[in-house]
Amino acid sequence: MADKRGMSYRKRVEDINRIYDRYARSGLSNREIWRRYIYPAYWIxxxxxxxxxNATAGLETPVVASDMPSLFDFADENPEKEDTDE
Known part of the structure; x- marks a missing residue:
C-alpha cells in the first residue's frame, strides 16, 4: 500500500526522529523529549x-532536501514557442 502523504510530512517525520534519536540516548523519557524539544518546534x-x-516503519527511503521540489523545477514545463528565422 502506497503512502499518500507528501514530502513535507516525510521530512517532518525524519526531523522529529532525528531530534528523538539525539536525546533518547541521554536517558530522557519520551514525554520529556516531546515537551522540551518536539512541541516547541513543531507544535504537535x-x-x-x-x-x-510509529510512522517511521513505513518510510523505507530517507528524505533529503534535494528530494524536495523547487520552484525552479517547474519553470520550463510549458516553454513558449521560440522565435525562429523563417
Whole structure:
C-alpha cells in the first residue's frame, strides 16, 4: 500500500526522529523529549508525536532536501514557442 502523504510530512517525520534519536540516548523519557524539544518546534500533540514515531516503519527511503521540489523545477514545463528565422 502506497503512502499518500507528501514530502513535507516525510521530512517532518525524519526531523522529529532525528531530534528523538539525539536525546533518547541521554536517558530522557519520551514525554520529556516531546515537551522540551518536539512541541516547541513543531507544535504537535503528544499523541501525534507517538503516531509519527510509529510512522517511521513505513518510510523505507530517507528524505533529503534535494528530494524536495523547487520552484525552479517547474519553470520550463510549458516553454513558449521560440522565435525562429523563417
Amino acid at each position: 500533540s503528544e499523541r501525534t508525536f507517538y503516531n509519527i514515531m
